Amino acid sequence: MPFSSLLLYLSLLLLPAASTSCTSGPPFRGKGLQLDKTSLSFDFIVVGAGNAGAVVAARLSEDPCVRVLLLEEGNYSQDSGQDSTSTHQNWIAEQIITPRRDYRTWALPALTHQLSTEANPAVNNRSGILLGPVVTGKALGGSTVVNIGAYTRPEPAYFNRWGIKNWSGDETEAYFHKQEDHEDPHPEYGKGGPVHVEHGDAQTVYPYLHQASLSMDPPLRSNSAGRLSYGVPQVYRVIENGRRVDAYTAYLRPVVAERNDNLVMRTGARVARVLFDKNKRATGVVYTVAESGDVDSSTGINRNDPRLGSRGREAAARVTLHAHATREVVLCAGVFFTPHILLKSGVGPAAELEALGVPVVANVSGVGKHLLARTNVLFFYGNGSVVPEMNPFVLRDPATTEMYDLEHRGPYSLGALGIYSVVKGRYPGDDDYILFMTDVIPEVAPRMVALGCANLRVHGPGGQVLLDPTDPLGAKHPRIQLNMAAAEEDRRALRHCLRDVRDMMAEPIMTTNGFYEIFPTHRLVEDTDKALDRWISRGYTFYSWHATSTARMGDVLDDRMRVQGGVQGLRVVDASAVPDMIEAGPMATLFMLGERAADLIKEDYRENT
Numbered sequence: 001m002p003f004s005s006l007l008l009y010l011s012l013l014l015l016p017a018a019s020t021s022c023t024s025g026p027p028f029r030g031k032g033l034q035l036d037k038t039s040l041s042f043d044f045i046v047v048g049a050g051n052a053g054a055v056v057a058a059r060l061s062e063d064p065c066v067r068v069l070l071l072e073e074g075n076y077s078q079d080s081g082q083d084s085t086s087t088h089q090n091w092i093a094e095q096i097i098t099p100r101r102d103y104r105t106w107a108l109p110a111l112t113h114q115l116s117t118e119a120n121p122a123v124n125n126r127s128g129i130l131l132g133p134v135v136t137g138k139a140l141g142g143s144t145v146v147n148i149g150a151y152t153r154p155e156p157a158y159f160n161r162w163g164i165k166n167w168s169g170d171e172t173e174a175y176f177h178k179q180e181d182h183e184d185p186h187p188e189y190g191k192g193g194p195v196h197v198e199h200g201d202a203q204t205v206y207p208y209l210h211q212a213s214l215s216m217d218p219p220l221r222s223n224s225a226g227r228l229s230y231g232v233p234q235v236y237r238v239i240e241n242g243r244r245v246d247a248y249t250a251y252l253r254p255v256v257a258e259r260n261d262n263l264v265m266r267t268g269a270r271v272a273r274v275l276f277d278k279n280k281r282a283t284g285v286v287y288t289v290a291e292s293g294d295v296d297s298s299t300g301i302n303r304n305d306p307r308l309g310s311r312g313r314e315a316a317a318r319v320t321l322h323a324h325a326t327r328e329v330v331l332c333a334g335v336f337f338t339p340h341i342l343l344k345s346g347v348g349p350a351a352e353l354e355a356l357g358v359p360v361v362a363n364v365s366g367v368g369k370h371l372l373a374r375t376n377v378l379f380f381y382g383n384g385s386v387v388p389e390m391n392p393f394v395l396r397d398p399a400t401t402e403m404y405d406l407e408h409r410g411p412y413s414l415g416a417l418g419i420y421s422v423v424k425g426r427y428p429g430d431d432d433y434i435l436f437m438t439d440v441i442p443e444v445a446p447r448m449v450a451l452g453c454a455n456l457r458v459h460g461p462g463g464q465v466l467l468d469p470t471d472p473l474g475a476k477h478p479r480i481q482l483n484m485a486a487a488e489e490d491r492r493a494l495r496h497c498l499r500d501v502r503d504m505m506a507e508p509i510m511t512t513n514g515f516y517e518i519f520p521t522h523r524l525v526e527d528t529d530k531a532l533d534r535w536i537s538r539g540y541t542f543y544s545w546h547a548t549s550t551a552r553m554g555d556v557l558d559d560r561m562r563v564q565g566g567v568q569g570l571r572v573v574d575a576s577a578v579p580d581m582i583e584a585g586p587m588a589t590l591f592m593l594g595e596r597a598a599d600l601i602k603e604d605y606r607e608n609t
């Protein structure tokens with residue numbers, strides 16, 4: 001850790017504890033709050049309890065004088081099964097807890113928003129992605145409850161390239177240290193923070209790949225968690241004692257356990273828009289919650305009326321509520337929903353909003369623009385004589401389930417990725433790229449391993465998030481244009497990676513152990529640019545779940561994450577705020593973003609009180 005980051009990190013530890021003598025009365029006691037009241041007042045409202053939102057809400061609530069309302073559309077968390085006799089709730093909680101459930105949970109509407117996307121020209125005009133709709137998490141913990149759990153960090157130089165005050169490599173490094181509880185005692189990693197990071201057990205094919213990456217000439221050099229080394233290191237994961245570590249368990253569960261007086265969490269609450277006063281100050285939000293019973297108490301509509309249709313029934317089954325913020329509203333609803341809420345609230349490109357009849361509060365042209373989406377492409381290999389620990393016999397053996405249920409050990413305690421590394425271009429002029437390894441779906445294809453390539457950076461114009469013209473202010477999902485792999489530079493990086501994968505798999509350690517390309521094979525896809533481009537466009541190519549930048553700093557936001565355009569009291573803290581595609585998986589950086597943002601917000605309100 002550089003000396004300047006170390007000083008900053010130590011100063012974070014020495015920050016004075018918040019005083020309990022509050023200027024505006026005694027410390028808040030929120031436990032008796034009646035959340036079914038139609039209107040409530042708080043200092044801060046945080047929208048979305050995800051990767052970054054959970055951090056912001058937990059850190060703001062450290063000051064007992066501050067009242068925080070956290071609104072989350074999802075209903076579940078790892079603790080949903082507690083105090084519950086509902087087998088369904090218990091089952092959902094188990095799906096979140098078990099690291100190796102990942103791709104099964106993606107299809108559960110209880111845990112994911114499932115979004116369709118528009119035709120993507122560079123990927124054979126596919127809409128959606130190859131593996132189904134685009135998903136993001138919907139729960140206390142957001143996308144960290146369904147993601148693959150690979151904990152990877154960009155190098156500090158990446159943050160320096162942002163060129164944004166408050167966000168240099170040294171400053172961000174100190175916050176990575178604050179958040180981490182790393183099992184690796186390396187001085188570049190943090191210890192004692194809320195996010196537990198460990199290697200987990202190696203998947204059986206990993207050591208072969210690592211050896212092959214080292215014996216290549218020149219060998220691969222890569223960064224997985226902020227540190228450059230030779231070969232492809234085994235990926236770090238957010239798993240502790242065989243259970244998933246997510247944003248809820250790391251940040252919110254301790255608050256609930258110790259001091260939930262001033263943090264009120266409302267689940268099942270979908271925020272529709274932000275409210276503003278005449279000075280463009282954000283004063284609160286409008287949100288809806290599901291209401292039980294047959295008749296909607298606010299409209300008198302009977303939900304069983306067959307004329308309503310399914311969407312109408314859903315809308316009629318929700319009650320509209322208001323919540324007020326005396327200090328700030330912080331949007332943390334993720335890369336698709338944060339710009340959606342901003343646009344519905346009248347913050348966005350004025351001409352586009354006016355054309356759809358949306359009253360304009362602030363003309364901020366960048367809202368929803370510049371969506372950066374990473375592209376994944378796979379090659380599939382048979383793993384010959386190497387028996388994977390994930391195979392149908394093992395997975396279906398009751399002893400395996402019992403091993404997990406009783407001791408949280410065994411195959412179900414593993415993540416799906418063995419490798420997730422940022423690989424440096426091997427030859428002058430080669431692009432850097434991301435290389436990953438997964439055992440695909442072991443129950444279906446036990447003898448197959450996938451080597452995946454992703455573009456590290458996204459060039460080109462990017463995609464966008466737009467209002468749906470048929471229902472601009474309604475609850476419908478936004479229109480999403482991913483526009484993946486649009487730039488030649490992105491496809492070139494993917495080609496470099498695919499060629500390196502083939503070189504690595506041709507190393508003697510792989511061939512002598514029976515690894516061979518199953519699909520697409522050299523016969524179908526030669527190593528020429530044309531053939532590889534065709535595979536990228538028409539082959540096993542899909543969205544990486546890593547989109548960013550739809551309300552980015554330096555454009556929609558200032559360097560303290562405040563929305564521009566004359567708006568006050570409104571910030572964005574999530575993947576939308578990141579100015580450029582994160583040069584790693586986003587999760588670690590978004591924890592850091594939440595940590596850094598919480599301190600910026602605290603500094604600002606301490607200055608103003």
Ligand SMILES: Cc1cc2nc3c(=O)[nH]c(=O)nc-3n(C[C@H](O)[C@H](O)[C@H](O)COP(=O)(O)OP(=O)(O)OC[C@H]3O[C@@H](n4cnc5c(N)ncnc54)[C@H](O)[C@@H]3O)c2cc1C
Nearest residue numbers: 048050051052073142143147148149150271575585586587
């Ligand atoms: C399937 C999958 C696999 C992934 N694998 C990895 C990985 O292995 N490693 C990695 O680093 N990254 C991974 N990622 C990416 C990473 O998890 C996300 O980029 C990151 O968690 C996004 O964080 P966020 O804070 O921007 O939003 P989220 O964590 O998505 O949180 C947004 C929250 O806001 C809520 N919300 C949305 N709209 C509203 C509304 N109107 N009102 C109230 N609440 C609302 C949502 O329900 C959600 O809980 C993966 C993502 C997915 C989906």
